[in-house]
Amino acid sequence: MNIPQWIEGLANGTEAVGPIPGPILLAVVKVLLLVLPILILVPGLIWWERRLLSWMQDRIGPNRTGTITIPDKAPFLRGKKIRFFGLLQPIADGVKLFLKEDITPADIDRKIYFIAPAIALFPAFAIGGTLPWGAIRAPFEQGVSGLYRFLTPVANVDIGILYVLAISSLGVYGVVLAGYSSNNKYSLMGGLRSSAQLISYELAMGAALASIVLATGSMRMTDMALEQEKPLWGFIPAVQNWFILTPFGLLSALIFLICMVAETNRAPFDLPEAENELIAGYHTEYSSMKFAVFFMGEYAAMFLFSGIFAAVFLGGSSLLPVNWEHLAASVPSASGFFRGMAWFNYWAGPLVFLGKCAGGITFFIWLRATLPRLRYDQLMNLGWRSMLPLGLSNLIVVGFWVVATKLWGIGGGWATWGLVMSILVVFYLNILAGTRKEALSFGGRKVAMKDPAPRRAVTLVDPNKP
Amino acid sequence: MANDVPLSWFLIMSLVMFTVGGVGVVIRRNPVVVFMCIELMLNSVNLTFLAFARYGITPGQTIEQANASAMGGQIAVIFVMAVAAAEVAVGLGIIMAIFRLKNRADVDDMSALRG
Amino acid sequence: MTGNQLAFLVLAAIGCLSALGVVVFGQNAVRSALFLVLNFFVLGFVYFALGAQLLGITQIMVYAGAIMVLFLFVIMMLQLRQDSSAKEPTDFKRPFAWLFGAALALSVMNYVVMPLSMTAESPVGDEFGRPQAIGNVLFSLYSWPFEVTSVLLLIGIVGSILLAKRRI
């Protein structure tokens, strides 16, 4: 029996496996196909982060675990050590976390304290619900077709990208509640910082994604993937229109990238757990598996945010931004090769997608190794004064571009884009020049030293006090 | 899905939420909690709007009319959400201001305004 | 009873209990806020059940994801940990308010809601709850209230700056 046909039957409900109806089985399979790779890859990611970080910082990093020393009595390779680059370190870590004493601090808000890690983990995994990890359209066919459309995404709903924003906005609860319930003022500070940070960066992230929604005309993530298979800039048919290659998409991608780092609480935006200020922030009081759950949530969120970045800006599961089908049609001499590439591109899609996710995580690690942590006011300044205006003006410009393209064709669209963008840039620079003085002194020492009046901000009272 | 769930179930749910919210406004003292109860009431209104929009119960409407009035209910929900957002910004601002001034707030504790 | 009805009953039970939680079970403001988050989250699913995808997800995003985070932020910032409401004395108006509310709700249920229980669903088209349909109407027929909403949000921004800025 043909497997794609059988899966189609499952999706339509005409096939069943024993007593389980097809659609339900397929739903379970879809979820597993999304969640299992993450669960499997998280230990690998931890290893990768530690190794890569140590390499970048000129250290060695974990390289001992899993070393096999050949005994002296062995027939060959006596005394040699076989190293696996410390690949077994994550397993050792896991065992350690399981076996460690589970400390529960006194005077905590018990229910919230235990539920917080679960709340942190849930959105981290659920965020991938609308993420397509394979091409939704088979090559040389029109419209939605092929095997992957049955397997991905878990739910191909109208509101795909809004779902991502909604679920990612729930991620803050785990952190805030962990901070609140720990009965530790550093944890509380971490939670507060986190909520302020996430609220600030969510707006810019929404604006960045909204401009892509505007350009696509749909909020479905699969529609975005299809849109990116069109000719680049509307007139270069051999190259795919990955949004990161378009001018407005590049801007959106930059904004999204920065906001993504902030949303996952990673360096340089890891203020909620800034260890030199707040010990470990919201998870100071968590030990053993509860800590591990936070950790896993962070990695899953990194993984899936990278996936969203790949799907929205990097052409989803396409290997290269090359339109193989167009080449196959227009270059008859090499048509066989291009056809083969198109099919390879299709079937290798999920692996390519995983590769793009891995690339995203590598980027996260690279950032962590490179950039120092921001100060809190710098973080807020960046979010509110740079990211948000940039994202909003990008949104406005894309609106103009869409309308102009409809009215005057592709050339008119890009001309209008350039015009409006330059007007906005001049405007923004003027405003910036006007407020530069203020902006520089906003969080700087100047004002702080000149301002003798004590801030009437609410100081945190020791929670241990009755 | 909603086909076999009667309209009245949705309305009863919204009515329970509205009543609980209204009672909460009267009996709770912490202004933040009172405000949360008001949000609860607004949400129950949203549920009512949407339930009515889904089950346009006015007899004698054509399909176009039913669609237009269903749209009205959905749009109303969006506007209520926008209003709630603006209200929250201002309301929490007021609560913060009063806390900064007095380091304490309690609806029954306000004594500056007396006859 | 069909599966849909059962699903709705579960959702409604969680929703109503969490609404009660905001007022009754929440000993302190943080607990109340968490119950409210749960309520809003469940309400989003009730909207899905009504076929309004866009509104359901907006509900979760706006209420559960933004508004309630602000509430929690403010509560924690104001250290309402030891909430005065935890030791609120049972004053006279408390049972009275409950009685009054219950009476009002029951009478409304009796006179207004119950006559509708047998109403069939009207022939609302497939467009119900679709983002495109809502967007089309929102930006054409409802463009004037939409603009009014922008004024409202502007007031929210300027007003909260007026209330919160340090220069006094």
Added chain:
Amino acid sequence: MDPTIPQIDWSTVMPVVIVVLTGVAALFVEMFSPRRNNNAIVGVSLAGLAIAGGYVVKQFGMADGPTFGGFILRDQLGLVLQLLLIGVCFVAFLFSEGYLREKRIAFAEFYPLALWSTSGAMLMVTTTNMLELFLGLEVLSIALYCLAGMSRQESKSEESALKYFLLGAFASAFFLMGIAYLYGSSGSLDLAGIGTAIASGKSGLQPMAVFGLGMLLVGIAFKAAFVPFHQWTPDVYQGAPTNVTGFMAAASKIAAFGALIRVLDAAVPIQANWFPAMYWICILTMTVGNLAAVVQKDVKRVLGYSSIANAGYVLVAVLAHIKAPDKVGLGTAVYFLLAYALMTLGSFAVVSLAAKGGKEGTRFSDMHGLWKRAPFAVTCLIVFLASLIGVPFTGGFVGKLLIFSDALAAGMPLLAIVLAVNSVISVYYYLGIMQATFVDDEGAVKTSHAKPGLGLNIALLACVVGVFWVAIGADGVRATLGLSAGPKPVSAQTESTTLVARGQAE
């Protein structure tokens, strides 16, 4: 389907748009010249208001009709109330700057927020769409919440903001629930559609419409401060900065009555269900307002209770119109609102003199010696209070007389009698204020008042002239206002504006 933009008659929407944009312009002025004085902003705001007023005046005599998808409506009532609101904002701005400076809270944000608040009130009086009514109400109220809490160093200001906010939001929830049930019972958000549905009397939905209307009226009653929904009024009036109180007292009352008139007009077919309730609310409002004012010791609280009582008087006129639409027009209600706006704004303008050097006291004892320092202002105050009492040859007197005769014409003698009795009660506390200003305080050093500035004097002069003018030229004013008794109620002129009908047309 591609979206189709509805037909827009720009002349109708222009006043609101100009007021909103003036607010934005005022913000920009503040942005480009921060922390200097606010004179430029006041100038811009006044100019904008004048232009908007001009646009309103230009529309008198144009054909009535809805525009912008039926969300905004031109009719005589809407135009007159719009003009009134713009005038209120104008006068409030005239005396605000001096007061705010004396109180050391001269924030430039006051002007945009007040302008936007005015625009919300204007939206409320120019629409029959419930959704738009709600949005207008929120625009009006949310701006007022902020303004009430503007004086950040005074706990009474913050408390009043919190009280106003919590109760206002509570009322909004009721208001909205009412809209939801009216929508459920008629499938329409427009009063015209709701009215038709109510009139056609579908048996199963009638209780729902009544319930919805009840909730809606509770919401409006909160805003208009009818007893028993009035508790917030004196507290908020006392706590908020005086110029904000004056603006709030006039503008929010006008807007609430505009909304109330339209809603009640649409609900005439089921008036058996609500008329008795409104009747008793009306009596209670007049009586409780006046009786409670007698025991107050604070001028602003007294004026707050007096505003409750005055709301009761206007309600008499509205109810008379509802009871006998063919004999009694809305002219009386609008005329009294005009007179009330002039009197109350003028009174609060004089009371605003109590602020000096960042301090303010508004108790009776704080008013001592005002006569010595600001004789002109006190003269004006006497005129306003006399008008509030109902001394002949003032606007208040003519207004009350008209309401009295309307109530008799509509066959509601009890309301007329209660009105007359209450007018007599009110003499006591108004005279109390007057007396306080004349008490000599030479022995006491504590009281001090600001010197009346130019803006304040202009505002007072305008109000005094207005109070006399509306009385002496009463017939002319009423003829200009229009709205005399006609065969059909106001909202009946707006048939074919329902969204349902529009949906059909698409």
